[in-house]
Amino acid sequence: MAKSQGAQANLTGTRMENHIELSLLDCGYVKLAETYALVNDIKSLTQPSYARQVQIGKTIYGTNLKSDFVLFHPEKWPEGLVIEVKWQQRGGTVDEKFPYLVMNIWSSEYQTILILDGGGYRDGAERWIRSMQKQNLLHVFNMVEFLTWVNQGNL
Numbered sequence: 001m002a003k004s005q006g007a008q009a010n011l012t013g014t015r016m017e018n019h020i021e022l023s024l025l026d027c028g029y030v031k032l033a034e035t036y037a038l039v040n041d042i043k044s045l046t047q048p049s050y051a052r053q054v055q056i057g058k059t060i061y062g063t064n065l066k067s068d069f070v071l072f073h074p075e076k077w078p079e080g081l082v083i084e085v086k087w088q089q090r091g092g093t094v095d096e097k098f099p100y101l102v103m104n105i106w107s108s109e110y111q112t113i114l115i116l117d118g119g120g121y122r123d124g125a126e127r128w129i130r131s132m133q134k135q136n137l138l139h140v141f142n143m144v145e146f147l148t149w150v151n152q153g154n155l
Helices: 005-026 038-043 094-107 125-130 141-149
Strands: 050-060 065-073 077-087 111-118 137-143
Touching: 005 050, 005 065, 005 077, 005 111, 005 141, 077 094, 094 111, 094 125, 094 137, 111 125, 111 141, 125 137, 137 141
Parallel strands: 077 111, 111 137
Antiparallel strands: 050 065, 065 077
16 A cells, blocks of 8 residues: 555655664664653753653744754753754655744754755755754754764764
8 A cells, every 4th residue: 555645754754863863872872761751851861862752842833842852962962952854855845844944943942953855845945944054053964964973973
């Protein structure tokens, strides 16, 4: 049975998140139990740790804002680092959501990196979102750039 376009997008996005998770584990981060639902729970830890799908505040519309990953590292990221992951393999609407994503990042108190890949966004969309790297949106990476950044010891 063929998967719907939405189901396929979720699957490919989850695969990319799994690659990010492998990098975290390889860098010595410990995955936290699902009970770590809030960033404040993570900040109290003393070892490099991460959690997936953590509520980090409210969206610009006032609804709950969840991030793909929240990391804590006592030396590198003592206030936490949010990692958002966006994969778009085929043409779709993900790039139409970029302004909403950026506004939510800017309204958040957490430093954030965005990993964007797949090549399925419209011409100009990647250039636009990369130009939004300011305030607490520290970096916009593709997977190769992210892995290079990790290999340089930044994670």
